[in-house]
Amino acid sequence: MNRENLQRGVLAPLIRDFIAMRNNLGYKSQSCKFSLFAFDRVAFGNGLRTIIITAEMATEWCNRRPNEATDTWSHRNCFLRQFAVYLSNLGYETYIPPLVAGPRQDQFVPYIFSDEEIKAIYAACDSLALYDRHARTNIMVLPALIRMRCSTGIRIGEAVNLRINDVNLEQNYLTLRSTKNGTDRLIPFTEAMSDICKQYLKYRKLLPANSDFFFVKLNGCYCRANGFCGWWTKILKIAGIKHRGLIIGPRIHDLRHTFCIKSLAHLLKEGKDLYYILPILSTYLGHKSLASTDRYVRMTSDMYPELLGKTDSICSYIFSELNHQ
Structure with a gap:
């Protein structure tokens, strides 16, 4: 009908x-x-x-x-x-x-991974193996996908929607198209991340040419954003990180929170002026407003109280109190 x-x-x-x-x-x-x-x-x-x-x-x-x-x-x-x-x-x-x-989203506290836990997650991704033939698995993309998310903070949906031409390995940047808030973004990445992408592409070229997506399954087809839950649970188990369920996590989305918080903490440690840095980071992350980036900081205020004090001085005159209704 x-x-x-x-x-x-x-x-x-x-x-x-x-x-x-x-x-x-x-x-x-x-x-x-x-x-x-x-x-x-x-x-x-x-x-x-x-x-x-x-x-x-x-x-x-x-x-x-x-x-x-x-x-x-x-x-x-x-x-x-x-x-x-x-x-x-x-x-x-x-x-x-x-x-x-x-x-009440402000009651939720995301999991912020330590540097040691990130290294353990990388090692866990590299150790994954298949014990039977399964062409529809997305196991091959995990080492590069997880490292890309940790080093750039992009959303899982943005990562799986990347096309091969969206990953510029000469000038080292990603082109994100039609993202969550309807905008396109350019995301720079490091030379180390470029080397990882090149290594991944060497094996990707051996797969069937069923799509032009950058991250594909072994059959060359598109990877769904919600198709990594099983592997993510296994990665955490191998890395020795306790998984407390799909809602509490640690969730794969917490890699994005970790990137945001650690970027701010690093800039603060270097003495950068957050009055100028916060809007740049907000745009980089694809947030519609400073309120979204500020909420990331507030959710982790117990771990990084110095960040909350700094952002308060910037954001208080824009929005005195966040309303999550």
Whole structure:
């Protein structure tokens, strides 16, 4: 069945305009799109034939459902609230639902790897071996992929989406395209990382030419970003680092947190002026604002209290207190 046929309510054209506006502003709106069109179908089924969102409709939609995760509930409410504000700005009579408290992300503390643990992770990656023939495994990319993430701080999704032409081994930089926040970035890397990439490419050229992605499975096909969980758990076990579960980790994403925090700590130790460095690092990491980079520091304030004091003096006049709702 054509999905467009299901999006037949009176709100559907305005939802399409709203999603288009979000996309033009650089936001990825797939989840928002599905949620709002689901609301439109429910409203149409309940007899809505005029452009309006009533308090009764919004309250019923925003009520938390049995066994629903806080994150899912919060996002569904947020999407409807944003759309209601959009309708109000267009002059339509609409009820704007209040914000609901989302998960308190500031209570989460990422795992920051020590230099010794990073070395152990590298050694673990190099020691991985297959005990049977499995062409769809991504084992071959792990030594280079993990080292690239540790040395550049890029997201796992950004790494697996790299094409061969995006990795410039003559001038040593990566070209990241259509990243999480809808922007492209150039990421420099070291000569040592360049040598590792060249070594990886020597073996990659022996694989079937099924795609032009830089990191591929043994069959030459694309590696999914969520396809490394099993290997990551095994790497931590070999490295002697206790794994406490998918949520608590240490997660593979904590390599990015480690890069950010250790970069700031290194710059601070060298006496660099964080007033100038923090915006540069924020842009380098692909954050939309200084608030995101500042949150990295706050989550690890117990380990690096000197960083929190420094960033406070820079960021306090921009955002006095972070709000994670």
